[in-house]
Amino acid sequence: MLPPLDFKDIQEKLSTNFRPWQRSFQFWVRAVDIYTGYKVFQVRVSFEKDVQKQEAMWERQHELAADKIYSMCSDLGGFFLKCPMGFHYWIYDLEVMEWESGQLEFIWVMIAQIVGKPDLAPAAWVRRLVTLCDRAPATPFGDVQLMLEKELGQSIGEMFERFEMDPLGSASIAQVHRARLRGDKNDVVVKVQHPGIQDLMMTDIRNVQAFALYMQKTDIKFDLYSITKEMEKQIGYEFDFIREANAMERIRRFLYENNKKTPVLVPRVIRDMVSRRVLVMEYMDGIPILNLGDEIAKRGINPGGKIAAAAKQKILQSLTLAYGQMILKSGFFHADPHPGNILICKGSEVALLDYGQVKDLPEDLRLGYANLVLAIADDDPIRASESYREMGIDTVVKCENGQQEMLRLAQTMFDTKLPPGVVMLQPFSEESSIKKITVQAFPEELFSVLRTVHLLRGLSVGLGINYSCAEQWRSIAEEALYRAGRLKGKDLKSRVRRRGLLRRFF
Template sequence: MLPPFHLNDIKDKLSYHFRPWERSFQFWVRAIDIYTGYKVFQVRVNFEKDVQKRETMWERQHELTADKIFAMCSDLGGFFLKIAQIIGKPDLAPAAWVRRLVTLCDRAPPTPFHVMKLVLENELGQGIDDVFERFDVEPLGSASIAQVHRARLKGDKDDVVVKVQHPGVQDLMMTDIHNLQAFALYMQKTDIKFDLYSVTKEMEKQIGYEFDFMREANAMERIRKFLYVNNKKAPVLVPRVIRDMVTRRVLVMEYIDGIPIMNLGDEIAKRGINPRGKVAAAAKTKILQSLTLVYGQMILKSGFFHADPHPGNILICKGSQVALLDYGQVKDLPEQLRLGYANLVVAIANNDPLRAAESYRELGIETSSKCENELQELFKLAATMFDTKLPPGVTMLQPFAEESSIKKVGVQAFPEELFSVLRTVHLLRGLSVGLGINYSCAEQWKPIAEEALSKAGRLNR
């Protein structure tokens, strides 16, 4: 006997199979529109000789493009929310883009509770009521890969956070990344003298890891232990994993009470503290120092680090204590890259262009410079990419501007594994801009970098 014929089932299956094609079409239509808009504008703006009028024209074009990028990231969601996090920063993008994209971070629509309940019960092999005394239906937050709920385990007095993966999101994310890789290849051959393809390959690898919560739990425990061993008091809080409640798609961990760092200004004002006064400045400095110390230790001492310090992953707890969440993106740097980066940190801190050039070669960063003052431009690019304090006169990377270091130097090869360090430094820079503190992470990290080089017997090289 033939199974019953259901038209809706066939429609659902066809829709599921065609989703990647539809998504690719949406991306390319919008990406081509944004790109050609800028290329046509570049021709048009060259006819305007008045500098002030040209700047006004550029600002209008950036605002128009910002609306288009916002619409693309908002409509497609998923991976494009991560793209909004990366490019929506003052040093990477025009101000109009930043104003528009900063509101998009971690705004993924939540998956309905009945769907997440099925995922959770299938993964744990038990009903929610059998495991939890209380489970909040409304999520604490929803991101591109998963959403988190507050709950309490049976027989326990403390709350936990339950991280549950959105079903079906992995295939769509990989489609997005492959489209972006093709676009990156085209851009680096035509407009931007930087090895963008290697950057997107590293993104593909890192995001692939994010779908394995067992890997994330191991990373969280490893970093937690490292920070407690290397400090009298850990500079940041790392959630404790509930070990028997971890699967590939579900992760249960300790609940840490705090406010998102993005809400710090509102919280300071709510408590009647002058946001520009000494008390607020001291709290912000302490927060930034804690984060900088932790990242210096992780990157330069062990090479194994949390590689996603965007504002949504940082909580501020009582007494300006910082909590670092979400260990889906971690990086384990090979020894050569760890020590090469330590050498570059010392070069930037000491304002030593020759040593920076040596570090570039050691790191495998290949440049194609034919400009005057090559060494100085290369050093300027090193500081722009790998320090939180921008060089004098530089406000952002400006990859399209003729006077930018990227245009003058040109980066032909950039090691994929170094992208996580680059991204981490830029996220720390974004936080420092948001907190209103201008500082150099290279100067802060210099003693840690020198200790790493000394242990390897190469401090005086």
Template structure:
């Protein structure tokens, strides 16, 4: 009974928030029509700021899929106004961990054994906590240091409820306001999360990507520990490194920033255009910098297999963008199922510059606002789910390249892999 009431309250809060945002924007729309342009833009910006913070609070309170969705949307500078991406990007570090007794209970239920029988040592303080799980450092009886990823016990049921709520909400908005149809985005999120909840699938994907990249210099994928995989618990080897955004310690490990950017770009270029199997949830927290300038890729919960046609279409888009060839870009867009409002060459190049050219992870707000204004002048009207995920990878790479001061754009750095993909 209590659980039913809790879920009803959760659904009601989502509905109230959605109604408040919709009605608030309708009021601003009516008011802005009567204002001079500068005042109208200020009114819209104030409303964006208000509702971006409202969604941030909703995500941090309800957690689960709302954290995951907010993290996803926080990377979509092509889709949302700057106040939203700025506010929602804070969700990368906003998830409080579950208490250790909950972690212990989950591990012992999954393995049918006491924690002390499974591990020689186990740190009760998590290394990190995310939207669906948290990770702890531990030591196996044979002395190996490992990382233990533990899924939150209630998250699977809540995610199913949240998917239904989000689909209903965006469906209503799409019918009322056809220009704000986010059903493709929500459907993509809804298709992703079940994969991330299956840790046995994640273990298999980790093994496959590790094998695919084994020959690539400077790239490490931590090994899965055999016998320590369950649907809600995954154990991998511990890798000592520093976070990509920890500039001082990162530069001590990798003083050659251009080589570091190349190693990261090569890892993703190979995954996407050679293997057709890639880590589709990239963000700086999933990349460690190791001594000697090597990089370690973490977290393969969302790993996607790319159909051959999409792989080749993306390779063509990379070459068209690197060559600044509007005809090639337009052909790639059509092959991939992308539709933009204005197909004039100058408009295409401007849109591609915004979507794919380097932008520092910590770019100033003024630059972000200018990019968003330019993109709104030629919006992307249709984009397939696979390309949404590929766009996230390019978003990470452009931020990395710009923040490391690399003179080349990700598309230029990916050119050799695109040429290789199209030559096969």
């Protein structure tokens, strides 16, 4: 006799199998609507000759598109709340010491460059999409408890003296809870993965890959597909918390061993409480960097005074030193320094959280990038061109003075410094280097470095400090090349002596 049919189980299986197709359909309908909306508008606005009226029309179009993008990201969630390709932008008010962080999907930004104005990110998008940050829905506590007990093999009561049911925060892949282990005096953070999130997000990434491939073949002369392939690889790693724990321990050990005092604090892993979907680590007591302005105001410190400026300078120097050492000396680095992963602790110490996105650069890329850092710091176009070839960045120059434009492109992509009077770079404007130089191939591994530099630039804008990470990293790059036999001792001494003379002269 056949067993009775379980219609509820059949319904759940059908729903699970159909969900990727449903998400894909929703993505493409909305993406095509936004894209064609800009294309049609581009024709319509060309008939308007009055510049001010054109500006007003563009603003309305961007607001309309921003509402549609917001709706899509909010409804679909998953990858579209994470925005892993996004660059982070800060709208900064020096008087009230506040900034907002907006994660803008890189593909959407690219669309705006081609079909819209040359601003890096339309203000209407920033205003609308900034509210998407940290909006991922929390998993109910019952599901969290089931996941924890299944992964770690014990009940919550056996493992924890106290466990806060309400999460500290919920992101696209996981959420975190504050707790205290039995027999311990210190609190820990318990990171628990959302059930079923991996399949959902990988579907989203493949849709974005297809869209990126279309864009690079029709509108954008940049290797977008390689970037999305690197994203797929990196986000795939984020679902393995054992890998994240190993990365956290490796970076913590490297920074503590290579400095008298580590430039950034790294949480300690509770080793016997790690699985693929659960990670327990030391609780870091601090304030999110986005709340720094409020904290300064609470303490009665003048936001424009020397104390506030010194604190911000110290924060940025600590982060920059840590990243320079990780990228150029080790090649293994934390690849996601967005504001949500940065805490400010006592004494302006910086804690770096979330090691789901890390990158291990191949030796040739690490040394090639060290060479490019020196080219940028020394304003050397010949060295910049050599570094491009060494790293496998394939370019076609479409202008006169190509070497100088290659250097400008390197500065735009791989340095944090903004030109005088510029508050936000416009790399896709008609006068920008990326319009004059076609990037036909861009190594996937290098995108993590590119993204990290852009996030550091966003932080520097938010803190009101304009600086060059290439200049800060010059000595680290020289040491890396010297240790690899690429820079002779006499050349290194000459470079150090020349810098000393320049400092005294200026």
